[in-house]
Amino acid sequence: xxxxSKETAKRLDPDKLAATALEIADAEGLDAVxxxxxxxxxxxxxxxxxxxxxDKNDLLAAIGDRLLADIRLPEPNDDRWDLQLRxxxxxxxxxxxxxxxxxxxxxxxxxxxEAGLAMAERTMELLTSGGFSVDDAAEVGRQSLCSLIxxxxxxxxxxxxxxxxxxxxxxxxxxxxxxxxxxxxxxxxSAAADTLICPSSTDRYYSLGMDLVVAGIRGVLTDLQxxxx
Amino acid sequence: xxxxSKETAKRLDPDKLAATALEIADAEGLDAVxxxxxxxxxxxxxxxxxxxxxDKNDLLAAIGDRLLADIRLPEPNDDRWDLQLRxxxxxxxxxxxxxxxxxxxxxxxxxxxEAGLAMAERTMELLTSGGFSVDDAAEVGRQSLCSLIxxxxxxxxxxxxxxxxxxxxxxxxxxxxxxxxxxxxxxxxSAAADTLICPSSTDRYYSLGMDLVVAGIRGVLTDLQxxxx
DNA sequence: ACGCTAGGTCTACGTTGTAAACTTGTCAAC
DNA sequence: GTTGACAAGTTTACAACGTAGACCTAGCGT
Numbered sequence: 080x081x082x083x084s085k086e087t088a089k090r091l092d093p094d095k096l097a098a099t100a101l102e103i104a105d106a107e108g109l110d111a112v113x114x115x116x117x118x119x120x121x122x123x124x125x126x127x128x129x130x131x132x133x134d135k136n137d138l139l140a141a142i143g144d145r146l147l148a149d150i151r152l153p154e155p156n157d158d159r160w161d162l163q164l165r166x167x168x169x170x171x172x173x174x175x176x177x178x179x180x181x182x183x184x185x186x187x188x189x190x191x192x193e194a195g196l197a198m199a200e201r202t203m204e205l206l207t208s209g210g211f212s213v214d215d216a217a218e219v220g221r222q223s224l225c226s227l228i229x230x231x232x233x234x235x236x237x238x239x240x241x242x243x244x245x246x247x248x249x250x251x252x253x254x255x256x257x258x259x260x261x262x263x264x265x266x267x268x269s270a271a272a273d274t275l276i277c278p279s280s281t282d283r284y285y286s287l288g289m290d291l292v293v294a295g296i297r298g299v300l301t302d303l304q305x306x307x308x
Numbered sequence: 309x310x311x312x313s314k315e316t317a318k319r320l321d322p323d324k325l326a327a328t329a330l331e332i333a334d335a336e337g338l339d340a341v342x343x344x345x346x347x348x349x350x351x352x353x354x355x356x357x358x359x360x361x362x363d364k365n366d367l368l369a370a371i372g373d374r375l376l377a378d379i380r381l382p383e384p385n386d387d388r389w390d391l392q393l394r395x396x397x398x399x400x401x402x403x404x405x406x407x408x409x410x411x412x413x414x415x416x417x418x419x420x421x422e423a424g425l426a427m428a429e430r431t432m433e434l435l436t437s438g439g440f441s442v443d444d445a446a447e448v449g450r451q452s453l454c455s456l457i458x459x460x461x462x463x464x465x466x467x468x469x470x471x472x473x474x475x476x477x478x479x480x481x482x483x484x485x486x487x488x489x490x491x492x493x494x495x496x497x498s499a500a501a502d503t504l505i506c507p508s509s510t511d512r513y514y515s516l517g518m519d520l521v522v523a524g525i526r527g528v529l530t531d532l533q534x535x536x537x
Numbered sequence: 538a539c540g541c542t543a544g545g546t547c548t549a550c551g552t553t554g555t556a557a558a559c560t561t562g563t564c565a566a567c
Numbered sequence: 568g569t570t571g572a573c574a575a576g577t578t579t580a581c582a583a584c585g586t587a588g589a590c591c592t593a594g595c596g597t
Contacts, residue, residue: 091544114585123545126586130544135585186462190486190504196494203496215516217500218507222517225462226455233415233454257419265425267432271446275419278447287444288451290531291524298523299516320575343554355555356576364554539597546591553584560577567570 091121093131097141104142104181107241112139140191143184147194149174152201160209165293167201172227172285179237182228189224199224210300219299223292230288235277250276320350322360326370333371333410336470341368369420372413376423378403381430389438394522396430401456401514408466411457418453428453439529448528452521459517464506479505 099120103112114135118125132138151174153166175182189195199220206216231237236246253276262269278284328349332341343364347354361367380403382395404411418424428449435445460466465475482505491498507513 113583115583124547125584126547127545129586190497196489196497200494200497203500207496213496213500214503214508216496217503218513218516219520221504222455222459222520225458226451226520229454229458230451260425265429267436267442267445268419268425268429271432271442274443274446275450279443284447287447287528290528291448291451291455291521293524294527294531295520295522295524298527299519302519302523342552344552353577355578358555359575541595541597542592543594544592547589548587549589550587551585554582556579556581558578558580561575563572563574565570565572567568 091123091127091131093141094145096121096128096131097138097145100138101142101145101178101181105178108180109139109183112142114138139184140188142181143186143188144192144194146174146178146181146185147188147192147198150194150198152198155201160205161293161297164202164205164209164296165289167198167205168223168227168292169289171198171224172231172289175228175231176234176285179231179234182231186225186228206296209296210304215303219296223296226292227288230285230292234281234284236281320352320356320360322370323374325350325357325360326367326374329367330371330374330407330410334407337409338368338412341371343367368413369417371410372415372417373421373423375403375407375410375414376417376421376427379423379427381427384430389434390522390526393431393434393438393525394518396427396434397452397456397521398518400427400453401460401518404457404460405463405514408460408463411460415454415457435525438525439533444532448525452525455521456517459514463510463513465510 096117100112100117103116103120114128115125117138118128121127128138132141150170152170153163156163158166175185185195189199202220202224203213203216206220207213211219254272257268257272257276260269268275325346329341329346332345332349343357344354346367347357350356357367361370379399381399382392385392387395404414414424418428431449431453432442432445435449436442440448483501486497486501486505489498497504
């Protein structure tokens, strides 16, 4: 009944492998994802993994594909193009948010994986329907997606340090470093130290990030159209 | 006369070390920067480096600081705040552009290194003078700088592969992958394949990226101000 | 019944970061 | 001068990593 029965336990499943690799990455960061460790978690010899992944990059790519596969694209509707675009990009970010330490892996898989291609095509549809040329849509879409990935990977608090005591320590060190610099020379940074270290609310962080991207797209579009006239 | 004379050759200079480490990174990527290799280039034992850097992260941080130190901030003037901001951000990008493979290292050094702090403070000055609250300026500035770093690190063509034959090969593979997907299902991606693989002009790539960021900032500002009313 | 092969194992190699103990060149103080 | 002491380079060693290559071996198609 289960994919792993008592005696057939030796049958490895690449999807399962990618799944537990992702768990490791979520918990301890990408560097902790190791062939040997992943093998051990599946009670198998390290070299066994190479029957399912050609090398470690291939494994990491599988993690990336997995993240992209979690995207739940909204159905097309009659909203204005930029609202729909925002919804698509939000779906992308929502898929990455649970895995800030692994989100980087999606970048080079967007134009390869099924789910990534679907999102990219939808993005370009909406951009061109808004008035971008195909080429401009490609470049604008590309950078927008990159920015959103970065938004997730640099989400404050997701950086590293699995256990809360080390994380708290790191936070304190950072706070102290900012508190130590001369407010005379860096008045604004000193004033914003708290926000710089840890933004008020994670939801606000993401909505502001999304606003920046979408507002940028709209602004560039009107610039391009005015310059054409 | 020179910093390294015949017999005093044994005196290592941390700045020189970071400089050649950067050269390695530029030529072959960050993974090629290795304690042993860097030591060998300075005719020294690997462990010698640890007298000047507490560990490898410390070395990488020094590279990041070096990049930030190359920023040539423009003098304040009477231009509108957003124009001046664009100039500051352009100075940042200009400092990173020669080193796309190492630009990532600046992210965690901006709020630590002298040059990074100077730029961050200037950025926040201009954002607040434009009308952002201090906290909003912090979050907006943070993400803008992140996006610009990403703009540089993902600059097409700078990805990897030192020698031109391997790079050409990789390009061909990518091109083939995009050409192989069904244009029926992905019409826009297929149409934009060339642009997606390699944008028309590097300068246009950067100016469009900068436009996106600055337009985003302006757009978010007016959104925030309207919502306050 | 027989071989083929998919999917494991075992062993081994080269590379990496770095801990610990050591040597040595230089300079300050007596 | 002689003598510590300290900064800076050396030596040796280790554990962990990715992975090449040779080797089982269970189970399936013919």
